[in-house]
Amino acid sequence: MSPIEKLDNGLPDGWELVVGLEVHVELATKTKLFSSSPNRFGDEPNTNIDPVTLGLPGALPVLNEQAVELAMRIGLALNCQVQPCTFHRKNYFYPDLPKAYQISQYDQPLNVDGHLMLPGNVRIDVERAHLEEDTGKSTHFGGTSGRIHGSEYSLIDFNRAGVPLVEIVSRPDIRTPEQARQYVNELRAILVAIGASDAKMEEGSMRCDANVSVRHYGDPLGTRCEIKNVNSVRSLGRAIEYEARRQVDLLETGGSIRQETRHWDDADGRTHTLRTKEDADDYRYFLEPDLVPLAPDAAWVERVRAALPVLPAARRAALAALTGADIEGEAVSVVVERGQDNYVKAVVDAGGEAARALVWVQQSFADEGDSPRLPAKDLATLTVMEREGKLTATQAKTVLGDMLAAGGGDPAAIAASKGFEALDTSAIAQFVDDAIAAQPDAWAKYCAGEEKAVGALVGSIMKASKGKADGKVVTALLQERRGS
């Protein structure tokens, strides 16, 4: 057995963090999972309701085909097996649950046994991704201390009841808070790329619960606690860090972990026990008699698979290969996230220099969206001019700024109009020698090994050359003169 890599999990030596994530995702369908009311956020309360949504006597569920399509997309994008499946009733009482049962999937879910890759070639297995219906929304009023008794109440809006959800359950393979964040970010990128959901944690279209436990390396799994009410990726990391620490502290002082659900409070930065109910709920799962089994045929599965877009991981790999950049680096990640990798490819196809193109797109295209207005060939020309030494990086940035503002342009013409031209190496060498002569103290310090002293020299060279000396060339010449 290979030695366990000591990852940065924020815990004292010897402690391993074990996390599994349950992510609920609202699907981007037009209508609800089992009825034809709109699946829409933000409408007036209780205007997107029907007998099925309200759990009226006599109402019956009918499964939304598009929800199945999107659920399969999610499963296939996560490398799952799509299988024949059934629906079950999960029975419990809560005012935002109109039928007093939720239709979900129990022992035969639609998608099983997938995985998702994180940076560093870390694989997180996905146990299942199944369909279920969402509940309504309760808003609580009153109840702060000092209020008169009886002034607490809740108001329920059933617009959200019946909205299609896919619950994605990972295996407990996550080992650091950062991995948890990466998992959620990557999952989100995939969901958006395949059009299954807009997956916004802040709006509730993606919700994350974390199952957290700790153990000494090599020990069996510890008792886990489920953490709810995490509303952002950042909070997820903080909540996991806090909870893991809480558990370690408890165990190190001789206590034991009680398996329970805990509520994350972002304001005070801690998890809290939910007031425990008298009896743990027995959900009495049984097969939903009002629905029939779902068994997508091989042809349907293949159609969904074939229609999947290139996923973020594959796009990053392609971009890294094209540009020689680090596949796990920020440039690749940011550009793919923005959907601008195709644009970079277009620039390269138009003869542009790949590495420069990537840098410019990362740095200057933040507001351009996935279809930048600037014609690829124009950026291509700019990168070639840089590579050929006709423009310094600084000059190119200025030219690019103009081009972006105008939505296009001829870089050579713009450069000429600004009087930009890069100096050739021998001209730069003259400026370098002049600076060495004019600042003997700085030069001596630099030769003695004080790297910072180069600043004064470079500054005067730039001034003297009116910015036309390429910084990289200057540095190289100085180093050469120094003999290092």
Next chain:
Amino acid sequence: MFLRRVVSMAEFPTVSSIAADVAAGRTTASDVLDAHLARIDAREGEVHAFNLVMRERAMAVATDIDARVKRGENPGRLAGVPIALKDNMCTRGVETTCSSRILEGWKPPYDATAVQKLAAEGAVFVGKTNLDEFAMGSSTENSAFGPTRNPLDTSRVPGGSSGGSAAAVAAGFAAGSLGSDTGGSIRQPAALCGLVGVKPTYGLVSRYGLVAFASSLDQIGPFTHTVEDAAILTEVISGHDPMDSTSIPQPAPDLVGALGTGVKGLRIGRVADLPKGADPDVLARLDAAFEALAKAGATIIDVTLPSLSFALTAYYLIAPAEASSNLARYDGVRYGKRVAAGDINTMYADTREAGFGDEVKRRIMLGTYALSAGYYDAYYGKALKVRRLIADDFARAYKTADVILTPTSPSVAFRFGSKTDDPLAMYLCDIFTIPTNLAGHPAMSVPFGTGQNNMPVGVQVLAPTLGEATMFRVAAELERAV
């Protein structure tokens, strides 16, 4: 005061005769309705078939139909026919209570599909009929609003749970009615009241808008005086409904056409290992029915259904389990009765205590127990397997028989209070009807003479899945022969 009489088919006008007369202009929907309302006024006080008589609405519909007939429009296959609806079927804007306090006064915002289908054919709804609360019972003694009395003998029950729908037709308050059947709740009251009662193949009639009792067993079906009427009503309410996922994806079958073809060459199954419990007078009429069919050219074949003796057990684990889940929605949050409280769980419990009757509570508890952690495999899980055994038994039997004949009810209509002390005694009323609900097959009860105390006896015709045409064929022959 007892009122004894044998109902003859000529006593009250049939669905088909009313429809024909109204369409031909020989009578008007309003006149037909008036006659029925007069009978309601005369006897409803003692019979209590209805939770609600829809007098004004019915009159408005009848008037509208008459206007359309006058204009030469086709007002529908059932134009002017007074129909009663069991009060567990949603009728938009009209109270639908399931004879329970928890839904007292509740008006649905939508119509059940079966109701819509009848309305589209011009039916005139005269009222919502009484039932055992949430369809749980075999005598209509479990209604929160008082029992219904058998119009043929008001000291006796009309059967249940669709007792009100049966009584309404038996007393001539409506020409036909709809009931629901989960374990026999159409067929048994039909037998006790001398009517034809049909439970179609599961999935043939949409359950959308039928307040669920046991989702995998419930079906809607008609009560009528004649087999032909039953065929007509079954045709009208059948057919695929996209609002019900369990609805069979086929159009309504042609049943009226099957009626006159006789039974020559048909194989009629006699269950050699029929569960004990039927009274001798009932068995005598069953024998007579076999004789009649044999005389008419059918062959009598012995079949065995060894798992039938376990049907009651399977049913009383499956049905309450599904019911416990279906009735959880009655929580006082969105509709129906609410007993106010300071916290939600007290509100739930107080509301359900005040809203549910004894039998309903008992079945919810039994069902909850059968599903609960640690007991699922022993009870609900096992019952589903027994269900498979029963279905397999029928499948085997139907290889050698086209239909099967059994008693419908073990006895004629019994007196009020005679079975209410022991719930199990009441459950035994359904031993012959339950198996077909478990198997999902169609079955119907046909009146076939009388038994003790001159009360009617029904004979049950069972057929395989979607075998309604053959079933009606045999029923029509029994009707001719009685």
Next chain:
Amino acid sequence: MSQRLTAADVAKVARLARLNVSPEEVERYTRQLDGMLDHFADIDNLDLASVEPMTQPYPLVNVLRADVERPCLDRDEVLAVAPAAEEGRFRVPPSGGLDG
């Protein structure tokens, strides 16, 4: 006769089902339900190991609906029959700290 169902079971089940039961009812239901379960024990000795559970009376699969909007219920009609409504929403007492 061994008891299959105890009063404690009945009380627990009643809580699960949100039903109030008085002590008298607990005693009565325990007796009645225990009697029923005794009767239902006839299936205990059946050999069901190789029997598939029957979950559907009619074998259908893949019943689906197109993702098309249809008219909704009128909120006023619905809230008019609600036990308690406020600001277009259903009003209920608090849930005592339980989180959904």
